[in-house]
Amino acid sequence: MTEFLQSSFLGAEFGWLVATLALILLIALPLMLAVAMIIYVDRKIWAAMALRRGPNVVGPFGLLQSFADGLKVFLQETIIPSSANKGLFLLAPIITFTVALLAWAVIPFGEDMVLANINIGLLYILAISSLGVYGVVIAGWASNSKYPFFSAMRAAAQMISYEVSIGFILISVVLFAGTFNLTEIVLSQEGHIFGMVNAYGMNPLLFPMAVVFLIASMAETARHPFDLTEAESELVAGYQTEYSSMSFALFWLGEYANILLMCALNVILFWGGWLPPLDVDWIPWFDIPGIIWLFGKMFFFFFIFSWVMATVPRYRYDQLMRLGWKIFLPLSLLWVVLVSGYVMIDKFGLPL
């Protein structure tokens, strides 16, 4: 599309601009739709595990429930607490939402289906996800209220702790793939084990890291069982306590967009992205479009997220910190050493 628009009457530079804007919309709008539907799915899964019906009134099977909620939120009054820091109070949800959308620029949906195919894709993701904490921290501080502030402090500590081990996990994947480019990481997983499996996660050396990454991604998105930032038994609604109307909705959308992003990252880094599970020809795997594989795998991981949310009790704060610093960090550090040793031996042979 970029070439087509560049060669049309728009000219090279302006055509590029229009094409990029169109592609951004092509990602962002379906993403918003996906967020609305995934909230419905989340509530349905959660309800099914609690033997309830879940949303079933608005639209067929309650499919339009999220849109009804959106409309309700949209029509509500925006309340700004009188002692809040107004500018920052309104800025915080915008930051959360924008940052949640930013990272999707480098996510490859297929072999050539990526908005920005940059060399430092994974570093970009790390950088953007480290920005996510600002929305929460600013929201907590600007609300000028006790519980949001506690929640912001918790969120900052939690996200920084888990980002460290996520960084090490990403390094071990990068060592295997030899590149930071997400598209190439997926392509390097093709036929990984004896030319059979299209997933790093099935590699015995990387499987523990896949598990650790799944758990760390739950902690990073402040999702159950690590949702201490909005633990309703202790902090009312956490950093969102003072928010209402659209500013609340932006937090909500950003949170779920982040969860979808983490599902996509799990799939891309460890489970073969848009590739079918096995690299064999006698099953017509490859006739199914890659994007369906990607979305199917993402949905599977989202199901795991929901499943965990419905079944696992919340961690205590010291347990969360212990898991992050005393278990995940040494483990992932050890694994970086192991993986780099393996890659070294694989490439250059034993140093004898």
Added chain:
Amino acid sequence: MQIFAFYLFASVVLASGAMCIFSRNPVHSVLWLILAFFNAAGLMVLVGAEFIAALLVIVYVGAVAVLFLFVVMMLDIDFAELRAGFMKHLPLGLLLALVLVVEIIFGVGAWQSSGMGQATAAVGIPEGAPSNIEQLGALLYTKYVFLFEAAGMILLVAMVGAIVLTHRTRSGVRKQNVANQVARRPEDATRNTQPEVGKGVEL
């Protein structure tokens, strides 16, 4: 397009740097500082150093500035006291600013007179060259490997030092032993009894 982006980033860096100094609220200052970091990363991308840009965002914006913000938010700052100290420290501040300006002038002068500026500007980044990360890695782990390791050791020593300085063993604290808690079974913790009518249970 690039010119536009350059002036956008550069002007925002300067403006947010200035706002960082001039804003009354320290939390606002930190936020302006973060904006300055972020736009500096944008400038790095423009000159083709995307790895440095990513590092700047990850390390400074993502970790260091969060800790700044964390600390500044928790501080209870008296603004009147802060402003009273302004005149007292003004001469020292001006001296520092002067030294910095002179250093920048010397630096830029040396850069231009040695012709380094023109040389690199004319070359640019060739098409299909190995990426930033590969080139940096190739240099760091071969030519500068000892310096690199020494830097790592210094950081490690600093980290251990910080922990040693702040660590104190408190007495009278009952710490939980997670392994013990996990290993605890219902048989160890509970006991079934059938007390007779009118009799209690010996605990």
